[in-house]
Amino acid sequence: MKEKTPPKWALLFLRFFCKDHYLEQIEGDLLELFERNRSRRNFAWNTIRFFRWRYLKGLDDFEQLTTLAMIKNYLKVAIRTLLRQKSYAGINILGLAIGLASCLLIMMYVFHERSYDHFYPNSERIYRVANGENGRWTPELLAETMMAEYPQVEVATRISGLWESHFKIDNQSFFQDGAAWADANIFKVFGMEFVSGNPETALKNPEDLVLTESLAKKFFSNESVIGITIVVDGNNMKVTAVVKDPPKNTHFPFKFIGRVWDNVSANQNWTGNNFWTYAKIQEGVPKEEMNGKLVNLYKKYVGPQMIEFSGHATFEELMADYPDRFYGFTLHPLTEIHLENPHFSMGARGDKKNVIVFSLVALFILLIACVNYINMATARSAIRSKEVGIRKALGSYRKNIVTQFLIESILITLIAVILAIGISAIALPYFNQLTGRSFEFSDLFSFTNLLSIAAILIIVGLLAGGYPAYIISRFSPLKALRGQMQQAGKKSLRSGLVAFQFAISIFLVAATAVIYKQVMFMQSQDLGINLEQTLVINNGRQLGEKYQIFKNELEGVSDVEIVSKSSHLPFHGSSDWTYQVPNEDNRRISPNNGFASPDMEKVLGIEMVKGRFFAKNRVSDSASVVINESLAKELGWEDPINKELQRPGGQTYRVIGVMKDFNYTSLKSEIKPLIFRYGPINSEVGMFHQAYILAKVNTSDILATLNQVEQKWNEYVPDYPFDANFLDDSYQKQYESELKFGQVFTTFSLLAIIIAFLGLFALTTFVLQRRFKEIAVRKVLGATVPSLLRMMIQEFTRLVIIGGAVGIGVAFYWLNDWLEGYSYRIELSWYLLVLPIILILALTWVVVSAKSYRAAVSNPANALKEE
Amino acid sequence: MKPKSYQLGELEELVLMIVAILNEEAYGVKVMDEIESQINRKVNISAVHTTLDRLEKKGFVSSHMGGASAERGGRRKRLFKVTAEGSKAIEFVHQTRNSLYQQIPKTSLGFVQ
Numbered sequence: 006m007k008e009k010t011p012p013k014w015a016l017l018f019l020r021f022f023c024k025d026h027y028l029e030q031i032e033g034d035l036l037e038l039f040e041r042n043r044s045r046r047n048f049a050w051n052t053i054r055f056f057r058w059r060y061l062k063g064l065d066d067f068e069q070l071t072t073l074a075m076i077k078n079y080l081k082v083a084i085r086t087l088l089r090q091k092s093y094a095g096i097n098i099l100g101l102a103i104g105l106a107s108c109l110l111i112m113m114y115v116f117h118e119r120s121y122d123h124f125y126p127n128s129e130r131i132y133r134v135a136n137g138e139n140g141r142w143t144p145e146l147l148a149e150t151m152m153a154e155y156p157q158v159e160v161a162t163r164i165s166g167l168w169e170s171h172f173k174i175d176n177q178s179f180f181q182d183g184a185a186w187a188d189a190n191i192f193k194v195f196g197m198e199f200v201s202g203n204p205e206t207a208l209k210n211p212e213d214l215v216l217t218e219s220l221a222k223k224f225f226s227n228e229s230v231i232g233i234t235i236v237v238d239g240n241n242m243k244v245t246a247v248v249k250d251p252p253k254n255t256h257f258p259f260k261f262i263g264r265v266w267d268n269v270s271a272n273q274n275w276t277g278n279n280f281w282t283y284a285k286i287q288e289g290v291p292k293e294e295m296n297g298k299l300v301n302l303y304k305k306y307v308g309p310q311m312i313e314f315s316g317h318a319t320f321e322e323l324m325a326d327y328p329d330r331f332y333g334f335t336l337h338p339l340t341e342i343h344l345e346n347p348h349f350s351m352g353a354r355g356d357k358k359n360v361i362v363f364s365l366v367a368l369f370i371l372l373i374a375c376v377n378y379i380n381m382a383t384a385r386s387a388i389r390s391k392e393v394g395i396r397k398a399l400g401s402y403r404k405n406i407v408t409q410f411l412i413e414s415i416l417i418t419l420i421a422v423i424l425a426i427g428i429s430a431i432a433l434p435y436f437n438q439l440t441g442r443s444f445e446f447s448d449l450f451s452f453t454n455l456l457s458i459a460a461i462l463i464i465v466g467l468l469a470g471g472y473p474a475y476i477i478s479r480f481s482p483l484k485a486l487r488g489q490m491q492q493a494g495k496k497s498l499r500s501g502l503v504a505f506q507f508a509i510s511i512f513l514v515a516a517t518a519v520i521y522k523q524v525m526f527m528q529s530q531d532l533g534i535n536l537e538q539t540l541v542i543n544n545g546r547q548l549g550e551k552y553q554i555f556k557n558e559l560e561g562v563s564d565v566e567i568v569s570k571s572s573h574l575p576f577h578g579s580s581d582w583t584y585q586v587p588n589e590d591n592r593r594i595s596p597n598n599g600f601a602s603p604d605m606e607k608v609l610g611i612e613m614v615k616g617r618f619f620a621k622n623r624v625s626d627s628a629s630v631v632i633n634e635s636l637a638k639e640l641g642w643e644d645p646i647n648k649e650l651q652r653p654g655g656q657t658y659r660v661i662g663v664m665k666d667f668n669y670t671s672l673k674s675e676i677k678p679l680i681f682r683y684g685p686i687n688s689e690v691g692m693f694h695q696a697y698i699l700a701k702v703n704t705s706d707i708l709a710t711l712n713q714v715e716q717k718w719n720e721y722v723p724d725y726p727f728d729a730n731f732l733d734d735s736y737q738k739q740y741e742s743e744l745k746f747g748q749v750f751t752t753f754s755l756l757a758i759i760i761a762f763l764g765l766f767a768l769t770t771f772v773l774q775r776r777f778k779e780i781a782v783r784k785v786l787g788a789t790v791p792s793l794l795r796m797m798i799q800e801f802t803r804l805v806i807i808g809g810a811v812g813i814g815v816a817f818y819w820l821n822d823w824l825e826g827y828s829y830r831i832e833l834s835w836y837l838l839v840l841p842i843i844l845i846l847a848l849t850w851v852v853v854s855a856k857s858y859r860a861a862v863s864n865p866a867n868a869l870k871e872e
Numbered sequence: 873m874k875p876k877s878y879q880l881g882e883l884e885e886l887v888l889m890i891v892a893i894l895n896e897e898a899y900g901v902k903v904m905d906e907i908e909s910q911i912n913r914k915v916n917i918s919a920v921h922t923t924l925d926r927l928e929k930k931g932f933v934s935s936h937m938g939g940a941s942a943e944r945g946g947r948r949k950r951l952f953k954v955t956a957e958g959s960k961a962i963e964f965v966h967q968t969r970n971s972l973y974q975q976i977p978k979t980s981l982g983f984v985q
Contacts, residue, residue, distance in 0.1 A: 027921075029937070033947030034900040034917055040943045054918035059925060 009043045011036065015052040023060050031055055075405070076412065082392070083413040090385075093767060097381055098421050100763040101469075104374025105418075105425035105461060107756055109454070110436050111367035113444060116453050118360050121254045121343030126196035127285065130159070132292060132336035133349050134282040134299070139335065141349060142278035145267075147334065148190070150306065151284055155298055161284035162190035165265055167258070167351045171725065173236035174224060180726060181220075183260025185351075191262065192248075194285050201231055202246020208264045214242040215262040217250045237263065253443065256342045258352035275307045281349075284336070292336040300333035308332070353441070359746070366753045369509045371461075373757055375469040376502045377764035378414070382473035383499065384771045386480075393477055394485025406478035414470025418462050426458075439748055500804055503768065506761045507808030507845060508815075513754030514841035515816040519833065520747040523824065524740055526831045532736075533667025534575065535610035539732040540714065542698040545570055547725045552695055555721050562713050564704040569604035570684065570695040574735065575669050584650045584680065586640065587657060596636050596678035597669060600694035603683075608701045609667075616646045616662030619683045626683045630658040634666045636678035650680070658682065675828045699732070707731075758845075762852055765801070769856040772797075780860055781868035793861040794854045801849050809842035816841075878961040883915070885965055887923045891933055892954045892962060899938070899949040900924065924952055932958035 016032070023031060035055075039048045087094040122128055134151070136143045148161040166185035171178070189208040191197070197204070200218050207215050214235065221230045221244075230244045242263060251258055265280075286295055308320035317323040324332055337346050347354035393406055429436075430446055437443055448454070548555050556568045582598035585591040603626075605611065606618040614634060619626045630650060637645045651657045666676045684694030704710040715727040773780075780793060788796075817838060824830045880888065890906045891898040904920045907913055927933045938951040954962070 027925075029947050030900065030950040031921060033940075033944040033949055034921070036945040036947060037901050037943055038917060051917055054916050055921070057918065057922060059922065 009045065011039050011048045012045050015049045019052050019055065022056060022062060024062055027060050031060070079409045079412045080416065082409075083416050086389070086413070087417070090388075093381065093385065093770075094417075096763050096767045097378060098417060098424065100377045100760045101374045101418065101421035101465070102424035102428060103756055104370045104760055105421055105465070106428035106432065107753060108367045108371045108461065109425055109429050109449070109458065110432065111363050112457050113448060113451075113454055114436075114440050114442065115360055115364055115367075116457075117254060117442060117444070117448075118344060118355050121355065122256055122339050124252055124254070125339065128340050129338070130288060131194060131283060131285050131339040132295075133339060133342060133346070134161075134284055135335045135337055135346075135349075136278055137331045137333070137335070139337070139346060139348070140278070141281065143280055143282040143334065144275045144278055144307070145280055146273065146275060146306070147280075147282045148188070148284070150302065151282075151299075152190075154302060155295070157287045157290045157295060157298075159285045159287050160190050160193040161282060162188055162194045163265060163280040163282050164191060164257075165280050170261075171238050173724075178724060178726060180728070181260065183217075183220075183258060185257070185259040185262045186265040187262055188265050191283075194283050195257075198249040200247040200249060201229075202248075204246070207246035208262065209245075210243075211264050211266075212240065212242045213245045213264050215246045215248055216244055217260050218247055219250050220260045221247045254343075256350035256352055275310045281351075282334075283339070286336070292338070295336055296333065299335070303333045356742070359749075362746075363749070366513075366749070366757075369513070370753060370757050370760065371465065373506050373509055373760050373764070375465060376506050377760060377767075378417070378465075378469035379472050380499055380502055380764060381767050381771070382410075382414070382470070383476050384768060386473060386477045387775075389477060390480050390485040393480045394482040397480075397482035398486065403478045407474045410474035410477055411467065411470045414473070415462065415466035418466040418469070422458060422462055435752075439745060439752065441745065499768075503765070503801075504804045504808035504811075506764065507805050507849075508812035510754070510758050510761050511805075511809045511812035511841045511845050512816045513750065513757050514844060515813060515838055516820060517747065517750040517754050518837050518841065519816075519820045519824075519831070520743070520750055522831050522837065523827065524743045524747055527740060527743070527827070527829060528737070530668070530829060532575075533612070533665055536575070536733040536736050538702050538704070539608060540700040540702050540711075541574060541730055541732050541735070542700065542714070542718065543696075543728040543730075544722075544725060545695045545698040547722045548695065548698070551721050552698075555698075555717065558717055558720075559700060559714065562710075562717065564702050564706075564710040565714070566701045566703050567604050567607050568698065568700045569602050569608040571602070571605060571697050571699055572600035572684065572694045574697055574732070575609070575667075582680070583653055585653055587649055587651045591651075591653075593653075594636070594639060594678065596632070596639075596680045599669075599679065599681050600684040601631070601681040602694075605681075605699065608699045611667065612665040614663045614665050615644070616660070618662055618664075619681075626661070628656065628658055629661040629683060631662045631664055631681040632660055633664045633669075633676070633679040635676050636680060637663050639678050758848075762848060765849065765852055766856065769797075769801075769853050773857060773860045777860065777868050781863075781865035784861075784865045785869070790858075790861045794857055797857040798850055798853050801853050802846065805842065805846045805849055809845065813838045813842065878964045880961060880965065881923075883919065883923050884927055886911075887920065888927055888932055888954065888958060888962060891924075891927075891952050892958070896951060896953045898952040903952075924950075927958070928952070931955060932961050 019032065019035075020028065035048060035051055038051065125131060134143055134147060135141070143163070145163060148163040151158045151161045164185055164187040166187070167182065168184040168186075169180050169182045170184040172181045185191075187208070189205075192199075192204040192207065199207075200221075202215070207213060214237065216224075216230060224230070224235075225233065230247060233244045234241050235244065236242070248262075286292070304320060308323075312318070312320055312323055317326065320332075324330075337349065342349045343353075343355035344357045344360060347356065396406060396409075426449065429449055433444060433446065433449070545552070552570060556570075559565050559568050583593055583595050585593045601619065603619040603621045606613075611618065616631075618631055619629065632645060640648075642648055645660045645663055648660050649657050650660065664679075664681075668676055669679050700714065702710050711729065714729065718727040783793060783796075817833065820833060824833070886907060887903060890903050890910070894902060894906060900917055900920050903924070904915055904917055907915050907920075924933065924935075928935055932955060933952045934955050935950050935952045938949040940946050940948045
């Protein structure tokens with residue numbers, strides 16, 4: 006029989022954790038007990054029972070004792086120093102914390118923006134297929150043809166979305182957004198995770214419907230949803246599967262997927278572009294290779310159909326005629342959609358400019374906070390000179406002193422980081438409003454964020470602590486102990502850093518002023534039309550033929566003045582239609598095309614320059630058009646009335662009037678040529694011309710009027726919900742991104758200024774302390790209080806002006822660039838750039854003189870009696 | 873002057889007395905055995921060690937490393953003895969228990985039996 010020995014691992018474990026002091030006696034007792042019954046299990050159990058706090062090895066069992074003791078001492082001294090100088094430490098830590106908090110939030114935002122669509126399995130192989138170079142809409146047949154022609158395409162799908170659908174469940178009727186219509190390959194392309202149901206069969210039939218988990222829970226709480234029938238847009242659809250919700254950082258935030266319709270496949274139509282196309286490419290196939298293949302595909306399928314329209318003999322001739330167009334399809338990586346190609350997004354759109362500006366602002370604020378720390382730490386280093394002297398006399402190397410002050414700065418940064426996390430948590434709701442994202446408290450502690458917090462801690466600690474540590478460790482012990490003042494770093498460097506802070510502050514203030522001025526300028530522009538008190542009722546086509554009665558009824562409501570309908574809304578974009586001029590060689594133009602009804606002239610307050618707008622009950626007006634001044638100018642017509650325009654291969658229209666230019670798209674761009682056609686009698690566009698009902702109201706009680714209008718709607722369209730908004734609201738919405746940009750700048754420039762002035766405040770205090778005696782002597786010799794204040798102010802004024810010159814220079818360059826992006830823009834006037842300097846200068850004077858006043862008026866005897 | 877009060881846990885009190893009984897021969901396993909044989913109570917060896925350590929920190933026992941033996945794989949024992957403070961503590965415990973016992977009316981004890 007094998008001799009039984011105690012389990013080795015248990016002994017090793019004991020030796021691993023147990024303090025040396027206890028080890029021998031414990032081992033002895035354990036072995037003695039083992040000798041009695043030779044039970045290995047008992048031995049192990051007894052060993053584990055010794056795993057108690059009192060026997061565990063502590064830090065002092067591992068480290069060299071002296072190093073550890075020194076670190077303990079450094080921390081103790083650091084904490085005592087902080088407690089002794091509460092206001093200085095408070096300002097320093099608060100400034101740093103505010104800087105770190107903004108930095109943290111912005112980093113979280115930047116990481117979030119960069120993480121879009123990376124979560125899809127094999128996301129690096131998934132591409133969005135663009136029409137041409139980056140057209141959004143692609144032909145219906147593209148996805149399946151790509152798969153059939155090229156084995157490199159693993160799978161491809163076409164999607165139409167995201168739309169709003171009308172749902173009817175039991176007796177409830179409502180709109181549900183997030184509707185995607187796609188073929189079954191969508192699950193293979195995106196690798197979606199199924200909660201229930203089968204990806205192979207989920208979208209087999211036209212009535213199949215796939216819900217996300219959250220939507221299924223919302224509708225049917227805990228029931229099994231498979232097989233339930235829902236009426237979607239009037240069709241009975243059956244739930245076949247439930248998939249996991251896409252995460253927040255996706256460009257495709259669908260809520261349900263229905264089977265896409267096949268209406269034009271039979272015609273092999275390649276010129277109607279109605280779908281998004283996505284493709285997953287085989288591993289190792291470069292996208293450039295695929296792009297080359299797609300050019301061939303374009304030539305093979307789209308080319309022949311294009312020349313049917315254009316009348317060219319061959320596709321090559323067509324290409325030669327319009328050489329600046331790109332004929333092909335282009336792959337764009339899925340993960341780049343959010344920032345590089347936001348126009349592809351079906352959900353939140355990223356903005357690369359925002360991400361860059363945010364990052365820069367975060368860096369600025371952090372720099373200001375670091376500069377503060379460096380300034381204050383070096384300035385106050387004189388106070389620590391005796392301590393350093395003693396340490397050196399007792400045998401400290403310079404290395405040790407540096408370590409000490411670095412540990413101190415890391416400790417301060419650590420306290421600031423903890424405070425910063427608290428500040429970010431409080432500021433989170435406001436930050437969400439600012440960025441239009443929905444971060445939660447837990448997002449602050451995501452892995453990447455924690456990692457960046459750790460990185461910031463070390464970088465800021467070393468960056469901000471490095472220079473002061475270098476200066477302080479240079480102190481000569483002899484001078485220090487004799488009580489001589491030592492040069493606390495170069496004054497020019499400190500001044501430079503303060504000037505740098507002023508430069509950043511002034512840059513941010515100038516940028517804020519200009520951005521706001523620009524937004525206000527755009528909002529106050531005369532649009533040429535009147536948007537006020539105009540109610541927009543969506544889904545006008547649901548009224549169908551009943552429009553005329555509805556309009557008459559609505560105009561009978563006391564607060565409603567006049568009602569009209571329209572195919573488009575101002576500022577919501579409209580489509581370009583091609584027309585040709587039959588009398589001038591079929592010259593082609595592509596103006597924005599809209600459909601109007603006679604009353605639109607009054608509803609929107611359109612002014613006519615020449616001729617007239619459409620008239621009621623004039624049948625001939627269905628062959629008439631109204632154009633705007635820009636179009637008249639483009640056509641070069643002095644008198645456009647009665648000239649003719651023709652749809653290629655279609656009807657001819659007579660111009661009956663010219664409208665004064667009004668802004669139909671956005672003030673970010675020039676006024677574009679516009680053509681209005683008369684809606685009602687035209688059958689070419691179906692109910693398209695009555696997409697929106699516009700009602701001019703005159704009311705102070707908006708809610709009551711809305712209620713009345715809704716009642717009328719429900720009378721005529723009982724099974725479709727009422728959906729309305731005011732035109733000026735939607736007009737304001739288009740400046741949301743500028744407004745937010747402005748808010749971001751205001752917020753962060755305010756923070757930057759607060760931090761900079763906290764630093765200025767502390768620095769002034771310090772300078773006064775050092776010059777305490779000097780001021781007293783000057784006073785004794787006859788200096789007046791104002792002259793003393795002037796002396797103090799002078800030094801900082803110089804720094805503001807130097808910093809201001811740099812800040813304004815950069816601001817001018819950058820803002821000019823930014824304004825280039827707007828067709829309607831303000832001029833950069835001198836006062837917009839000088840005002841920030843004056844503002845900062847005034848603030849500086851207030852802070853410095855408030856702080857200096859006490860020293861200037863105090864009795865010089867107090868300062869001079871000692872020594 | 874108010875006499876000093878000694879605060880001892882139940883197991884501490886027991887172990888302290890055993891150490892006194894064993895008279896300079898007390899170490900972990902021996903104390904454990906003694907508790908088992910005297911009052912028929914099983915205690916884990918780690919609990920005995922912890923209690924001894926605690927008593928030593930409180931100053932009621934002192935210790936030194938004793939001789940090694942073969943059955944212990946050559947490891948030495950830590951031998952404990954009661955200090956003067958420890959003796960006072962035992963005395964105090966004994967006194968207070970006794971005085972409390974004396975005050976119990978005979979009737980109530982009889983009632984329990």
